[in-house]
Amino acid sequence: MDHLSTLRILSEAADWDAVAPSPRIESCGQTLIGESAVNDEPGVATPAQTPQVSEDAAYGICRVKRLGGGSVPILKVLLSNVCSYNCAYCVNRRSANVRRASFQPEELARTVADFDARGVIHGAFISSGVLGSPDDTMERLIWTAQTLRERYVYKGYLHLKVIPGASPELVRLAMRYATRVSVNIELPSEESLLRIAPDKSPDAILTPMTTIADQLCELAETNPQRTSSGSFSSMSAGQTTQLIVGASPESDAVILGLAQHLYTRFNVRRVYYSAFRPEGAAPSLPHLAAPPYRREFRLYQADMLFRWYGFSPQELFASGEFLDEDLDPKTSWALRNIEFFPVELMTADFGQLLRVPGIGPASAQKILALRKAGRLNSSSLKKLRIRLKYALWFITLHGRSQATEIQGPWETPAHCTLDHPEILREFLKEKKPVPPPINPELDFLS
Numbered sequence: 001m002d003h004l005s006t007l008r009i010l011s012e013a014a015d016w017d018a019v020a021p022s023p024r025i026e027s028c029g030q031t032l033i034g035e036s037a038v039n040d041e042p043g044v045a046t047p048a049q050t051p052q053v054s055e056d057a058a059y060g061i062c063r064v065k066r067l068g069g070g071s072v073p074i075l076k077v078l079l080s081n082v083c084s085y086n087c088a089y090c091v092n093r094r095s096a097n098v099r100r101a102s103f104q105p106e107e108l109a110r111t112v113a114d115f116d117a118r119g120v121i122h123g124a125f126i127s128s129g130v131l132g133s134p135d136d137t138m139e140r141l142i143w144t145a146q147t148l149r150e151r152y153v154y155k156g157y158l159h160l161k162v163i164p165g166a167s168p169e170l171v172r173l174a175m176r177y178a179t180r181v182s183v184n185i186e187l188p189s190e191e192s193l194l195r196i197a198p199d200k201s202p203d204a205i206l207t208p209m210t211t212i213a214d215q216l217c218e219l220a221e222t223n224p225q226r227t228s229s230g231s232f233s234s235m236s237a238g239q240t241t242q243l244i245v246g247a248s249p250e251s252d253a254v255i256l257g258l259a260q261h262l263y264t265r266f267n268v269r270r271v272y273y274s275a276f277r278p279e280g281a282a283p284s285l286p287h288l289a290a291p292p293y294r295r296e297f298r299l300y301q302a303d304m305l306f307r308w309y310g311f312s313p314q315e316l317f318a319s320g321e322f323l324d325e326d327l328d329p330k331t332s333w334a335l336r337n338i339e340f341f342p343v344e345l346m347t348a349d350f351g352q353l354l355r356v357p358g359i360g361p362a363s364a365q366k367i368l369a370l371r372k373a374g375r376l377n378s379s380s381l382k383k384l385r386i387r388l389k390y391a392l393w394f395i396t397l398h399g400r401s402q403a404t405e406i407q408g409p410w411e412t413p414a415h416c417t418l419d420h421p422e423i424l425r426e427f428l429k430e431k432k433p434v435p436p437p438i439n440p441e442l443d444f445l446s
C-alpha cells in the first residue's frame with residue numbers, strides 16, 4: 001500500500017477519537033465554547049474558524065483553537081488501526097471489517113516532521129490500535145515520538161495516546177516526549193466496560209492515569225513554569241480522557257460525577273464527551289437512530305458549569321438523573337431556583353453574577369469593573385457579551401427589571417416573567433436542533 005493511502009486510512013480511523021478535534025467535525029462549522037472563551041456563556045455558538053480545505057481534511061489535518069485566541073492546524077493520525085482488542089463501540093475493533101494499515105514508527109515520525117517543515121501543521125495527535133500487547137504498542141508510539149523529537153528536532157505540540165495496560169515505566173517515558181497524553185476511559189462504569197470492552201479492565205485504565213497524575217505533580221514541583229512560548233515543553237498540556245455517551249445505560253449524573261472525580265483525583269485537564277456513533281459499532285450495542293449529540297452538548301455545558309462557575313454536578317439535576325435537553329443546564333437550574341433571582345447588578349458579587357443565565361466569567365468581571373467605574377447602565381450592559389435573551393429576566397439594575405428596559409429582537413409572550421416560570425421556560429427553550437456533531441475543540445495551549 002502506498003504512503004498516501006496509508007495516511008488516508010489511518011487519519012480517517014483516528015477521527016473516532018474525540019480527545020482531538022476532527023476535520024469532519026470542523027467542516028460542520030460548529031463550535032462549543034471552552035477554555036479559550038471563558039468570557040462566553042455555555043450555549044453560545046461562536047463562529048467557527050475557517051474550516052480547512054477538504055484536501056487537508058483528507059489527510060487528517062484539522063484546525064483547533066488555541067488558548068488565548070486563533071487556531072492552528074494539527075495532524076490527527078493512528079500509528080496502526082490493526083487492533084487485537086474488540087471494543088464493541090469502536091470501528092477499529094478486531095472483528096470489524098475495515099481496511100487495515102500501519103506505519104512504521106520512523107515513517108510516521110518522518111510524515112509528521114515533513115508536514116511540520118512545510119508549515120502545514122503546528123501539532124500532531126498520535127494514537128494506535130493495540131498491536132500485540134499494550135507495552136508493544138506503547139513502545140512503538142514512544143519510538144515515533146522520540147524519533148520526531150530527537151532526529152527531526154520537532155518542537156511542536158504532540159498529543160500521544162497511552163494504551164490501557166501500558167506499564168508505568170513506558171507511560172513515564174511517553175511523557176518525556178509528549179505535550180499531552182490521554183488514556184480513554186470510554187465506558188462510565190465497570191460493568192459496562194467489562195461488557196462492551198472485555199479486553200480492557202478498570203485497573204488497566206486507571207493505573208496509567210494514576211502514573212500520569214503522579215508524574216504531573218512531580219513535574220509541577222520540580223519545574224512549575226513548563227510552558228514556554230514558541231515551543232511545547234514536556235507535558236505542558238496535561239492529561240485528558242474521553243467518555244462515550246449513549247453506548248451504555250449510565251445517566252448524565254453518573255457521567256458528570258465520574259468527570260468531577262477525574263478532575264479532582266487524576267488532575268485531568270479536560271474530559272471529552274463523545275456521542276456514541278452507532279454506524280461503526282457492533283450490532284450488540286443500542287440501535288440509536290442518530291448519535292445523541294444534544295446530550296453530548298448538554299454534558300459539555302454542565303462540565304463547564306462545575307469547572308468554572310462554582311456549580312456542583314448534583315445541583316444541575318432536578319429530580320431525575322438526566323440533564324434537561326431543552327434548556328442549557330444553567331437556565332434549567334435558574335428556573336428551578338427562582339428564589340435566587342432577580343440578582344441586583346449593583347450589589348451582586350462575582351459568584352452571584354455567574355449564576356445568572358447568559359452571564360459568563362468575563363462578562364461578570366466587566367460588570368464589576370463598569371460598576372466600580374460608575375458606568376454600569378442599560379446601554380453599557382447591551383455592549384457586553386451577555387446572552388441578553390436569557391439574562392434579562394433574572395437581573396435588576398438599580399432595582400429595575402431589565403426585561404422592560406432593554407428591548408431585544410425577539411417577540412415576548414404575555415406573562416413572560418419570573419412569576420410564571422413555565423411561560424419563561426417555554427420562551428427560552430431551545431427551538432433549533434443542535435447541529436451535529438459538537439466540536440470537542442481546545443486541545444491546545446499557547
Ligand code: SF4
Binds near residue numbers: 083090093094130197
Ligand atoms: S483498543 Fe478498543 S477502542 Fe482502541 S482501537 Fe482497539 S478496539 Fe478500538
